[in-house]
Amino acid sequence: MAPRACALCQKGKAMVKRPKTGQQICRDCFFYVFETEVHNTITQSNLFKPGDRVAIGASGGKDSTVLAYVMKTLNERYQYGLELFLLSIDEGITGYRDDSLETVKRNQEQYDMPLKILSYDELYGWTMDAIVSQVGRKNNCTFCGVFRRQALDRGAAILNVDHIVTGHNADDIAETVLMNIMRGDIARLGRCTSICTQGEDTIRRSKPFKYAYEKEIVMYAYFKKLDYFSTECIYSPDAYRGHARAFLKDLEAARPSAIIDIIHSGEAFEIKEEIKATQKVQQTCKRCGYMSSNELCKACTLLEGLERGMANSGITDRARKKLEAEGPAPDNLRTIPYFKLASGNPTITVETPS
């Protein structure tokens, strides 16, 4: 096939076919349109204001590595005036997270951003390795997901940032829309397409890559030779999400706009008032002060189960009743430090690039 000229500049050789538009464009135009679309997403949603302190949730994987690079580029190019930090959670998974954290440490130097690593071990007293050795491989993703969410908020409070950005891309969001429909999880269906979420007293969280296709993120990382880490978690991956993902990739192969179409569908759903009314109001966990829809937040419930040797009590109602039948939580139970939003200066010093 004869090389084709770029559809945008008409000069360079076309090297990428954009899944969203079918346009065939050269490498330089691809960098430009990719970055500009993220910039447009950021400005149209008014995600930031000058002087904001923003933590990038960094796993060392492709999405967060590209996000850190693009955030740094855009912050300089368009003078957002943001102070950027890298925030990583160490789940304590030997052979997986310890390797990916090495990538984050290199990113810290490459991008010249302060890095904070917060571990499950220091926050909860349990590594994922220890949790899996107790609960097995069946429900461990529940523990990891609940613990990670709260750990990110707590890490952000330690860094005294206003905002956390994560690398969730268009494929991830479309997948989540599908999963929430298939599970009938209407509360999450309403929330999962918002670009920015904020609980009553938690830190803002947003997804600047909400409209960025995974294919383009991977192409961007490849052409820019960005340093990222790619290994599947060694503990069984989320099987349900795996099915949604395989299904979505098949749809995309047949019709590339499927991903963005599903996001638009998700955005267009309106939740009836009577369904909204059945959703629980947010309160504060009586044990650790984190936001919660019950007296005890999910992380405290799971931690109590682990500590009392009945790990499933946070997962099934039956196990929960059994735990309650054994009486109230003992006084010497290990708990999570009380959560409060930081104000003023960071309470810890962060590692700065050497």
Next chain:
Amino acid sequence: MSTLNLKIEFGGGLELLFSNQRSYQIALPSLVPKDNSTAEESLAMKEMKALDVDYLIHHMRDHMLQERVELFMEKDTVRPGILVLINDTDWELEGEGDYKLQEGDEVVFISTLHGG
């Protein structure tokens, strides 16, 4: 029979299926069976075609892949979610599996399916 020298590279975790080696230099015949059969049986009876990416993928499956074929191939081509670049160009611009390989071509396979 003449052969073509090719460079194969893996990224995004796909190398884990190929002995955890990221880069391979291989040589393949310039004419190959049209049915993509890679067994070294008598080729005399077979209809032949010029070496293309489809044949390369079958060769990789039969002779290089170490485990879990379903993570690499689906329905005679690479699984959706694996990006292919031919000399750094998206293979969707080069005719995908029909692209006729040339001496010295570099083909890169990147998985997008591994964690972000």
